[in-house]
Structures are given as C-alpha cells and as structure tokens.
Amino acid sequence: MKIHEYQGKEIFRKFGVPTPRGIACFSVDEAVAAAKQLGGKVWVVKAQIHAGGRGKGGGVKVAKSIDEVKSKAQQILGMQLVTHQTGPGGQKVRRLLIEEGADIRKEMYVGMVVDRGTQRAVLMASSEGGMDIEEVAATAPGSLRRRPVDIRRGLLHADAATLVQGLALGAAEGKVTDALVKLYEAYAAFDAELLEINPLIVARDGRVVALDCKFVMDDSAIARQPLVSRAGTPEKLTGLEARARAAGLKYIDLEGNVGVLANGAGLTMTTMDVVRHHGGRPANFLEIGGESYTQARPALELLLSKPGIKSLVINFCGAFARTDVMTQGVIEAIEALKPRLPIFFSVHGTGDVEAIKLLKERLGVTPLATMEDACKAAAR
Ligand code: GDP
Ligand code: MN
DSSP states (O other), rough: OOEEEHHHHHHHHTOOOOOOOOEEEHHHHHHHHHHHHHHHEEEEEEEEEEOOOHHHHEEEEESSHHHHHHHHHHHTTEEEEEOOOOOOTEEEEEEEEEEEEEOOOEEEEEEEEEEETEEEEEEESSSOOOOOOOHHHHGGGGEEEEEEEETTOOHHHHHHHHHHTTTOOGGGHHHHHHHHHHHHHHHHHHTTTEEEEEEEEEEEEESSSEEEOOEEGGGGGGGOOOOHHHHSOOOOOHHHHHOOHHHHEEEEOSSSEEEEESSHHHHHHHHHHHHHHOOOOOEEEEEEEHHHHHHHHHHHHHHSSSSTTOOEEEEEESSSOOOHHHHHHHHHHHHHOOOOEEEEEEEEEEEEEHHHHHHHHHOOOOOOSSSHHHHHHHHH
C-alpha cells in the first residue's frame, strides 16, 4: 500500500528525521491559508498522488508570493497529472501539500528495499539526487552505493557511516548518517517494502532535510499498523465484494457474464484468461481451496447473485487439497441452491477419480475433459 508524501513525512517527524514544515490541503483557499500560516517568502506547492516523477510532470512548483501559491494551487489541484509512473491516463490531483521552500545546496538519493534473494533490507545511497534510481543506475552507476542490512541487527551507525563515505558530503556527513539510521528505524517499524527519499538534501544553512518521501507498505502487515491503515486510500468494494470480505471469501466483481470458481489464485487467473481467449467475459471470480468443503454454499451464493450471469465454470486442480473433498462441498451447495444456469466442471489432480464419480452419482454431471473445454463451453 502506498501512502502520500505528507503522511510519510509525519512518520519521519516521529522518528526525528528533519522535513520541511508543511500543511496538507484539499482546496485553493486552504492552500493560501496554509502558506500564510507557514510564513516565509518561498513555498512549494506539491501534488499528492500515488506516483513519483511529479516534478517533471508539472505537479511540484515553487511559489514566491501568496498570489503565486494561489495560482499554482489552482493549476495543480484537480489536474490529471501524468508522470512516467502514472501511465498515460495520469492521476487526478485531489490533495496538495504546501511546504516552506528549501534552499538546496546538495541533493542526494536514499532508498531502502527488501531484497528477497538475500532476505535482507538493502540500503542505497547516491550523490545524484533528484534523478530516478533507474536513471542513476543507467547513467551514473558508480555513484550508487548499496549495503545489505541484517534485519535482526538493524542499521548500525557505523554501517551508515561507511555507506556515505565517498559521497562528498563534507561537513554534512554526520547529519546524513544520523538521518539514515532514523530512516531505517522508520522503515523497519512501519513494515515498509520500499522507502525512497529523493532528494534528501543538504540545505545552504547545513541542515539535512528529507524533501520527498515515498513509502510503500507491506500489505500483509497493514493489520498491525493502525496509523498506516487509516492513512491509506480505502479500497472501494462493491456490495457483493463487501459481503464476501465479511464472510472471509476471496471474491471480485467483473463486468461480464461468466462466473469463475477455482482453487488457488494462479488457477483462477488462468481460468479467466482461457474464458476470455474463447470470447467469454468473466462476470466475477471466487478463489477457494480446501475450504470449499464447508464454504462452497456462501461462495456459490455470491457468484450466482451477480446480475446478468449466464454460466459458471468450476475448475479444481488438486495437489495437496483433494478435489473430491472440494467437490463434495460444491455438490451439497448445488443441491441446496438448485441453480438454473449451466455449470461446467473441470476436475483434475488428487482425488479426481472420486470427484468425477460423485458428480455423476449425485448431480448426473460429467466434467469436461479439459479446463479448456469447460471454459469454452461456458463462454458460448
Ligand atoms: P517527484 O518529482 O515526484 O519525485 O517530487 P519531489 O518531491 O522530489 O520534487 C521534485 C523536485 O522539486 C525535487 O527533486 C527538487 O529538486 C525540487 N524541489 C522540491 N522541493 C523544493 C524546494 O523546497 N525548493 C527547491 N528549490 N526545489 C524543490
Ligand atoms: Mn522525488
């Protein structure tokens, strides 16, 4: 999950990382009031969207008077901001961050990511701030320094000091080192997958300040991060999706008229691809596993509640979970619900012989020979 720059900077402040003073705003009037409240002579008007590259796309502008704050806020708020990370459609700007302007002497790049290969966090720093990390890696790979961090030990001050040596930071080296240690603490405490500060600057007065902040949080850790779960953009669930969520089922609404029930995320996606390949359009899908034995009834109820649904594919492929056990749940659900639409089964893998026998005996149904046949029949 991504959080906004202004929300990330609030986290930085808690950890003692210096940031510019700033106020998040939802309207031009609020932006003007914020600039007045901050005081000073230079402000930065920053679009808050979930993508980087805002500067180049026209979403970050320096203002040198209150009138300019107003005109830049008018320009940016509500615009469809296109950056290299948003895709061609861009993202609509609904929030601004008004910040006091910084007097930049030196910009640098700092990043932290999870490296699954070594099971470590990797800290990256480059003297080339402002540029994208991809650009740095392509044009100035020598300026990029990397250091794996043992997550049980954390980032020690000495490790951070080694990393920044040679980045030509001069008198700011100690402050940058301190900032890195605190940034790593924030990164670890908030279960982040990615943290980028681009740029981390040395200001003319010698202060080291995080001018930008990009946090991507680990979705599986959100439940234990109340601060973040409140900050994130809430997902918009449809009525059926909300019902599924409450019942602990993985259900998603789509636009078409073919329902898809399958075990495992990969098989579910593949089933939908094959339905589409044969000219069908999935109406919805529900991913279920061994819990089909007890949950098939609410699962089928959800799939069948979709207005306009005309057929259903049930695709089970057993490895550890037995297909006959999953099928038994489905048979009971069908016996209870008596759906009228055609249902096409494909059942393969562990327990398939027993599953096929059960389907024949209890429903008088023979599964199709392959999943392709089942998808093709449902798509017709
Ligand atoms: P991004 O383009 O989405 O990464 O947004 P940033 O927050 O990094 O802003 C883009 C660029 O604007 C930064 O790389 C800085 O060079 C510049 N910038 C941001 N804030 C200030 C500021 O207070 N003063 C000045 N002079 N430049 C700024
Ligand atoms: Mn940036």
